[in-house]
Amino acid sequence: MPKQTVELTEAEWTIIKTVWEHEPCAAPTIQEKLHRQTEWTYSTVRTLMDRMVAKGLLTAEKIRNLTLYQSAVTRQQAQRGELLYALKNAFNGALTPMLQCLLETGDLSSEELTELESLIKQKKMTRKR
């Protein structure tokens, strides 16, 4: 069964996003891809990734001299985890205020707002089945 509640640190987010884009991939690859953004050395990336394996966020398979990594949680799961964390701590589990705050926070274009409306309509449909 998949991890119930996925929680990632900021550095882990950085890593896993790159893994999702390149998996299966080796640590040096990730290091290169991130180098511009983070300046992390190979050691840093490697340590992070191995810790993530220990936590069940990634899987590693060793082939000869190369360790190939893959994500063990999906983007969806991770995103959901992040949202649930915020929901629980910042909003005491109340979804509507959270959505409200998010709407206020953002610069949404009218198109995006319209898109949201249809998402909500859709959601309404599904709900009352």
Added chain:
Amino acid sequence: MPKQTVELTEAEWTIIKTVWEHEPCAAPTIQEKLHRQTEWTYSTVRTLMDRMVAKGLLTAEKIRNLTLYQSAVTRQQAQRGELLYALKNAFNGALTPMLQCLLETGDLSSEELTELESLIKQKKMTRKR
């Protein structure tokens, strides 16, 4: 000027939510209020609160033998900070996908959905001013 990016750890969230409800208040008060929920000792609560003062999340004023605390960031600010953190890390800054994921995540009643719709309509109004 207020802190523009507020970030709280989970323990800090627990503390500040109780402070918001009782401020100005002393550490022992917070400890009592949280006791059921967290089992934290006075020392723990106190340490946390003093660290939060150092970070500018709370303010403290000493009156004789009593230290009175108050929040230095509003609930709004803190909530926004949490959301911005999630937005940046989990959604690469893309608001719509975040909202979408949130909609999918939650058990929203039709009433809540309707409420959201009107929020969006309102937002649309404001936008095209």
Added chain:
DNA sequence: TTGCCATCTCTACATTTGTAGATAATGCTT
């Protein structure tokens, strides 16, 4: 005035997170 209770102060310590160097092993190239 004595002692108790509430509150504070200081220090401590384990774990997690962020970061990385030094050294070893592997395997390709000549």
Added chain:
DNA sequence: AAGCATTATCTACAAATGTAGAGATGGCAA
């Protein structure tokens, strides 16, 4: 076979986070 480049291993360490005990202090009740 030797050397070079790539990758891996192991160890380290500072800062942040979570948690708390021991002892000092101040004020009130008897």
